[in-house]
Amino acid sequence: MAVERKMQKTIIGFVPYQSPIYALHPLVRLVIFLVTGFIPLFVEIPEVNILFLIAIIGLFIYSKVDLKKLKMYMPMVFTVGLFIFVTYLFFPIAKGEKILLYQLGAVKLYYNSIMWATCIYFRIIALLFASIFYFSTNRERDMLIAFRSLKMPFVATYFLGLSLRATGIFMEDYQIIREAEQARGLDVSDLSFVGKIKHFSMYMIPLFTLSIRRCEEISVGLYSKGTVISNKIDGRKRPDYLMSKNPVTQKDIFYSAAIVLFFLAFCSLQVFGGVFSLDNSPINIAILKLLKGG
């Protein structure tokens, strides 16, 4: 049916049909992913990670990713927050000066612990969105091109390709099983939190059984096609269609190098100067000042 489609279904999710980010070679996109995935680990200041998060959302918009798709990650964003804050509430850290904010029985709410929880939370959310951005702008094929451009062994990329495919099939089966449950009158919203967790374990029976059956089918399929897990055939290098269509140019190497250099410079600021330490957070400084009455 002729329709105007903005998003394209991939094995893992959806990517835009057309996006300015596709002008970059998959290798450069992978480097961006790795860098954006590591940057938050070097940042303790929540404000910086929030700015980083805004920058990632800016990248989503620039890349024409349908922001409505991000709604599905919202429960994860809240759940992660809940777990982190509850953990730091019951197991406060010893780092920093202990300032008691509130006490309810044996449970003590320390400012330094809550601030550290905030720092960790925004760090994880920034990492999460950086990963979502990568998978929202790269098809499985792009990932394989990127890894082969990094000279990853053929066997490894082959298994990666199969794993990605398996993940997609697994998720599709999961979706169908949920529909089947719905068709039999299950309303998940009726279940308690514990009920939902117990219920989730039920999915494992059909999912793993289907996966095992599929694994066998794929193995037989590969065997019947005479697949050899090597990048050499009869002693000669196997022709690589993906790389022949997407060669790495000097421009791509330049972009990748520039991004890596920026990353190293950014990390140096924290490692050698502690620029992004929590002690330098303007909000943290202001609140501490307020709490100490200064």
Place this chain on the structure above:
Amino acid sequence: MESEAGFLSTDKIIEVKGLTYCYSDGTKALEDINIDFYKGQFIAFIGQNGCGKTTFSKCLNGIFKPTEGKILVNGLDTALPRINKQLVENIGYVFQNPDHQLFNNSVYDEIAYAPRNLKLNEEQVRERVLVASKISGVSEGLFEEHPFFLVKGLRQRIAIASILSLKPRVIIVDEPTTGQDYKQSIEVMEFLKMLNEELGHTIIIVTHEMDIVAQYAKRVVVMNDGKVLTDGTVKEVFANPELLEQANVKPPQITRLAQALKSYGFKNNVISFDEMCEQWESRV
């Protein structure tokens, strides 16, 4: 329209008004479908792969909510929030692959799963399990077995039993004969026929097998490109090969043979071997 197909009945069970459905990637799978189904019909959805048959079926069942338009199943609007429990008592959906529908550790739990979702007490649940399993031909001796380790034909019966335990007025079965040999296919179809004729369930099947359609269905809905191309009795639909060609569907061989012999006075809507023999005998 022939009355046996239930076309003349005013007892509507499903009303579809201006149904359009788009997938989350923006693909418009169904466009402006207007159709009604009546109680007691045996309906077949046919058309080439990707024409929207399964999507339409899932919309009827409330698994997919209409992007535009409305579907009323026994007066219930499928788009309403929290309508699922009421809806499944009116319309059941049997998936193409039974493995997607079996997720309990025993056959008994599998069939009991849906009634338990309706919050029935265990005695009522047991009663429904016994009735559904008896109708489906699942013996009580299998109740403690793990459904995954049974043969496919039996797994399919359990999948149907697990829907029958909801006592739905309409049962949709997606490709009931796929991957089954002739004997198993006939068994499944005879079973659906019994549900239709003896127990009064409205049956909707999604299929590519025209011989099965000719033999069992009373009404055929031909879909093409997300729309209903034509809708009528089996004879009406198969008598129009030019229209069917638009949907890349061919009538059964016996119908095509009769159509090829049209110049000798054969009717173009023959759908069974017996009918063909009758026409042959009248001419010899």
